[in-house]
Amino acid sequence: MKTSVQQINNLTIGFQSQKGQQISILKNINTTINKGETVGIVGESGSGKSTLALAMMGYVKHGLFTISGECMFHSNNLLEMNNKELENIRGRKIAMIPQNAGQSLTPNLKIGYQIDEALKLHTDLKKTDRDNKISELLNKVRLPSPETMAQRYPHELSGGQQQRVAVAMALAGSPELLLLDEPTTGLDVTTQAHVLELLNLIAKDTGTSMVYVSHDLGAIAQVSDRVIVMYSGEIVLDGPVRSILKNPIHPYTFGLLKSIPKLTLPGLPNSMSGSQPQPGSIKEGCSFYDRCEFADKNCKINSPELEYINDLNTHVRCFRHKELINQNELNSQTVKSIENKILKNEILDLSNVSISYAKQKFIEQLINKIEDKNPTVKDIDININKGETLALVGESGSGKSTILKSIAGLLKTKDGIIKFEKDKELSSDLRKRDPKFLRAIQLIFQNPDESLNPNHTVEEIVAQPLKLYFGLKGHELKEKIINVLDKVRLGEFYITRYPRQLSGGEKQRVAVARAFAAKPDIILCDEVTSALDVSVQAAVLNLLQELKEDFGTTYIFVSHDLAVVRAISDRVAVLYQGRLCEIGPSKNVYKFPSHPYTEVLLGAVLEPDPDIKPKLVAEDIVEEKPPENGCSFQGRCPRILGDICKNEVPPWQTTENGNSIRCHIKIDDLKNQQTLN
Amino acid sequence: MKNKKEKQKNTFQKILEVIKTMASKPSGLIGLTILIFHVILAITSPLYVPYDYKAIDPSLMLNPPSSEFWFGTDSLGRDVFTRTILGGRTALTVTFFGSLIALLWGGSLGIFCGLVGGKIDDVVMRIIDAFLSIPWILAMLLIVSLLGTTTLVLIPALGFFYGKGIVRVARAATHDVIAKDFIVSARARGHSNISIIWNEILPNVRDAIMVEGAMRWSWMLLGFSSLSFLGFGVSPPTPDWGLMISNARGLMSFAYWAVLAPIVGLSSLIIGINLTADAFAKALGIDRSTKAPV
Known part of the structure; x- marks a missing residue:
């Protein structure tokens, strides 16, 4: 007989509209969370999953109210309790882990102190016992050397480590029910896989029931017993x-x-x-x-x-x-x-590009040079053919967006040359660039909420490039706007709308329309689908592909999502710490032999299938700076050879599949080692 | 052409909507009513004043309020009612144009500093800080005593001193939007700085700057009246609240009416502008009293 921890009966939560109607956000929810069970709640944005998770803690957001139903924790209805009673339950019996641990930890207090605070509040332990408990908790979430970790401040930890601390704090009161609201969204793929593994271990060790809220079916598949x-x-x-x-x-x-x-x-x-x-x-x-x-x-x-x-x-x-x-x-x-018509002529050529974020000293400003022996991005050699989709892949800090910015002219390069159509050199300084090259390269951003001016109508947004580059006016302009919007499958009636009146997918379509209005040769896509729901993501990817087929545009596609990259790109370049690791046709990069870093990334990809488990090869340490000498991946490489990796920059090697790998390990050895596992 | 007309219609509708929202709350309605009342009074009062505001009659010195002189008479025998309803005219005009000047220079300098950043921003802001540390009333007295007390001196001088605060607000509001991707996008497209300011930044910071300007207006009114009180604003015999308070304050213990009427006039106008500015901010969605979410 299973014992239930929480039972939700006929729960309806809603708000009062301005016209006085009751509008439900949650309708008639009935479910039971059993002891020791991990339940995944999945849905797209606006499906009410977070509202449900908060209701499980007895919290209803300001402006919403319970219309009917109850939320029973054992035999108490959480939604009828007063604050005093809820305080005894929250943290002790039910704990929550928020989405962004970096923001939920107090920045000016040490980790140990913050966990101690949680312990003081939720347990009756004495000071010495609490100190032991802190070490025990930090051990439990597998943070190295708990004593030194407790002395650190949140900003000294990586994103994954911060999330582990948040888990430790939630476990402080040994809760019966743990609510996790998108705990791995925003983390790197490898870190995400590690955090999920930790959660699985904790569920097994402590027998805590967990409710895991996420939009990511891949993550849900890895941790849940049951899915809602x-x-x-x-x-x-x-x-x-x-x-x-x-x-x-x-x-x-x-x-x-x-x-x-x-x-x-x-x-x-x-x-x-x-x-x-x-x-x-x-x-x-x-x-x-x-x-x-x-x-x-x-x-x-x-x-x-x-x-x-x-x-x-x-x-x-x-x-x-x-x-x-x-x-x-x-x-x-x-x-x-996808089958793209790739013409053999190069449209963009980056040779030896290095980019540094180091601040120029006064004398350096005068001679317009930067002295930085260890720049953020170094020695990037990529050439892109007309009509191709090249993807730049890597975790956060890999320099992929930095490279995009330099191509767009928003960030000065330190060394190297960017050439457009073989012979025309592009200055990385926007002001020195020929206006016709500005038109040729357009950008689409990650978050359409930020990339569209909230005070402009769709018409004004799409009109910007048309007015700037083609000088269109009046009737002609309006016709062209409607024409461009039609291409991204938005009807004429959209032109008077403001971005806030559009859904996420529609906003991104407007952003795509604005980029295409300039009739560009190259479009730089910076994580264009990562802020979107999966069903919308698929639609935007399809749209981008169709537009490409119509106009023969070249895409440079930056993403951290290997599956998305696999779906849309012809060629993939894998970056680590601003250095190229591997480059080649995308169908081959995903085959072995590959660079050890690509191997690590591929292993950490989460498939929406509980039977395909991620392979955790390397530690999820985060390096702040690229190493000065040798291979960029030496710090985390699971196949490190020894001193040669630390001292010498690895040579490029070409595999039988046609992709280039930058590694000291011989191709044949790599192949043997990787196919063995 | 049609487009432009449509746009004008849209802006007009928007303004109407904002005013409606302002009037929907009691505080906003009260503020608007007081402000509109004062503005109408200032425009129309010369048409129906009962007496000549500068007619001195020693035989009528310090008469208490009566059916003949509603608010009584002052120490020179002038009708207080006449002088009170005329007394806001100069103050309103000077401070209204002063606020406009403050808005213009403060707003544009603030946006410019926010946009260019770096060394120029540093230098300009330090200069502004230096000016902020000078007691404005001393500086005003200096300017007025050097250049005279005509409105042509007062308006730009007040506009300059009250614009300093607007620079900070405009710069902060610009900083909020400057890092957003739509600005980066406009830059990458190759728009000029002027075009970026006009099309991308201004629509997003306009509300904040206008609210700040409305608040500055009420402060400037107080400031202007203080100058008059000190004898550096409006010169007699032109009626002005600050001046009237200053003249009659010695006789307050036995002729309260001569002080009371201008005080009510001045404070009601300041309260009216303040309430309106607050309601204006709320109607635009800039609420300065938002609570923490939990």
Whole structure:
């Protein structure tokens, strides 16, 4: 008999609209969290998953209120408790780990002190006992040398270490239930894999129940026993992780899984059309009706109830789930493989480019040179052919965005030459650049909330490059704007809207439209899909590919997501600490033999499949500065040879697949070692 | 052309909307009413003043309020009611144009400093800091005694001294948006600095600067009245609240009416502007009293 820790009955949370209507954010949630169980709550932004997680702590955000239902922790309804009673439960019985540990730790207090504070609050231990407990907790989250770690300040730790400290603090009160709100979002892939492994270990060791909220099905697959899929404030699917991710019987989950690019299945994934409905906009019928491939008339009129299916031990909210049970279409997922027409002429050539963030001294300013023996980015040699998509891959701090900025002319290079169309040299100083080259290179940014001026309408945003480069005016301008918006599948009625009135995907489409309005030869994409939901990500990737096929544009695509890169790029360059490690056709980079760093990155990729576990090869140490001599990856390399790696810059070697690797290990040896594992 | 008209219509609608939101809260409504009342009074009062504001009559010295002289008479036998309703005219005009000048130079210098940053920003801001450390009233007295007390001297002088604070606000607001990707994007496209300021920065900092300007207006009003009180603002016999308070303050113990009317006039106008500025800020979404989320 399983004992339940928390039981949520008929919970509905909503807000009062300006017209006085009650609008629900969470609708009729029923679920139970059992002891020792890890439950993953997954959904796209706006699905109500964070609201649900907060309600599990008895907290309802300002402006929202409980319309009906209860949230029982053992036999107490958390939503009816007063603050005093809740204080006794929060931290001691239920603890929460926030998304961004770096921001949730107090910057001016030492780690040890902060954990001690949590212990003082949640336990009755004496000072000496608490000190022992701090070491024990830091040990438990696998931080090296706990005594010295306790003396450090949060900024002296890496992102992964900060997240570990947050876990240690949450464990201080030995809670029965641990809530994790996107705990690994924003961490590097390798760090993420390590943190997830830690969470698995802790769940096993302590028997704590965990609720893991995330939009990332890959992460959910690694930690959860059970998955709850949310859509538009409702639970649409609730069941064991394997049955949900391998044989999803709800069309939404089905579509979601299909829109995730996978390493095992290269090519552009299918996108799900439409977006999640606004709260309160669905009056009747299934909330997923508009986007559902399987919907019929019945789905439009009647809303399905959560149904229990005995064979699969799963709850599902769909009339037609039976038809989906036997569909093995997920295994025969269709992806669009990309074939770009790559012309043999070089459009952009970087040779020996180095970039330094070091501050120029006075004399250096006069002679316009920077003395920095160990620049952030060093010796980048890449040439890009017309019509190609080149991806720059690496973890944070690998210099990939820095290189983009220099190509765009936003950051001065220290040494090296950037050439456009073979013979035209591009100055890395924007002011010295020929205006026609400015038009030829356009940028698309990661976060459309920041890259679109909030006080401009879509019309004004798209008009900027048209006015600047082509001098269009009046009627002609408006026609062109509508024309460009049409190309990114946005209708004419969008022109009067402001960015805040658009969804994330629509905003990114406007950003794409603005870049394409300049008729550029090269578009620099800086993590363009990482701020988007997976279904939207697939749509934007598909759009970018279609536009490329129409206009023959060259893309330089920066991303940390290897699966996305695999789906869209022709060639991949792997960077570590601002140095190139490997470059080659993307279909080969993902094959062995490869550079040890590529191997580490590939091992840490999370697939939305509980049976494919990440391989953790290297430690997740974060290096602040690139090493001065030798190989850039020497600090973390699992296959380090010895002094040669520390003293000599490794030579370029070419493999039989045609990709170049910069490593001291002979290609054949690498191949043997990597295929052995 | 059509586009421009549409845009004008849009801005007009926006202004109307902002005013509506301001009037929807009691404090905003009160502030707006007081301010509009004062402005109308200042514009129309010469049309219906009952007496000549400079007519001196020793036989009517310090008469208490009566049906003939509603607010009584002052030590020279002049009607206090007449002088009170006329007394805000100079103050309002001088401070209104003064605030405009403060807004213009403070706003543009602030945005410029925020945009260029680096050495130029450092130097300019240190100069501004140096000016901030000079007691403004001393400096004003110096300027006024050197150049005279005409409005042509007072407006730019007040505008200069009250613009210093706006520089800081405009610079801070610019710093908030300068790191955003839409500015980087405009730079990468090759827009000129002027175009970036006009199209990308100004729409995002305009609200903050305007609210600051409205607050400065009420402070400047107080400042201007202080100057008059000291005898360096409006010269007699022109009626002015500050001057009236100064003249009648010695007789306060037995002729309270001569002081009370200008005090009510001045403080109600300042309160009105303050309330309006606050409501204006809230209507634009710049709420300075937001609570912490938990």
